[in-house]
Amino acid sequence: MSMTDPIGDMLTRIRNGLQARKTVVSTPASKTRQRILDVLQREGFIRGYTRVEGEANKAELTIELKYHEGEPVIRTINRVSKPGRRVYSSVRDLPRVHNGLGISIVSTPKGVLSDAEARENNVGGEILCTVF
Numbered sequence: 001m002s003m004t005d006p007i008g009d010m011l012t013r014i015r016n017g018l019q020a021r022k023t024v025v026s027t028p029a030s031k032t033r034q035r036i037l038d039v040l041q042r043e044g045f046i047r048g049y050t051r052v053e054g055e056a057n058k059a060e061l062t063i064e065l066k067y068h069e070g071e072p073v074i075r076t077i078n079r080v081s082k083p084g085r086r087v088y089s090s091v092r093d094l095p096r097v098h099n100g101l102g103i104s105i106v107s108t109p110k111g112v113l114s115d116a117e118a119r120e121n122n123v124g125g126e127i128l129c130t131v132f
Contacts, residue, residue, distance in 0.1 A: 008079045017065055018072040029059035035112035039105050045074050045131055080127045090124040102132030
């Protein structure tokens with residue numbers, strides 16, 4: 001069965017895992033998903049992730065979720081640019097999430113970056129998701 005939005009699927013798995021108070025969730029592996037998880041790890045929203053090679057070249061990413069005093073660090077995680085409606089932004093128009101407390105994850109020509117890193121590198125791109 002084909003999946004139309006693999007990034008949205010990963011974000012939903014993270015959201016569901018946090019709601020169920022899981023410590024670890026897994027999702028099929030891809031380079032784009034790994035780059036998004038790199039940004040989440042750099043910004044302190046997840047503990048980390050590992051790539052686990054499975055049978056028949058089916059790799060999975062095991063994501064370690066992060067909690068602070070029993071509450072999830074990620075309060076909301078939303079997909080912005082969907083397959084039916086792509087959302088692009090120049091560096092001047094990058095959105096600020098909760099007045100800078102959250103982040104936007106942006107796919108740029110210089111790689112997948114947080115909104116602060118994109119402003120620093122003076123590049124815009126496709127806004128993949130917002131995290132708070």
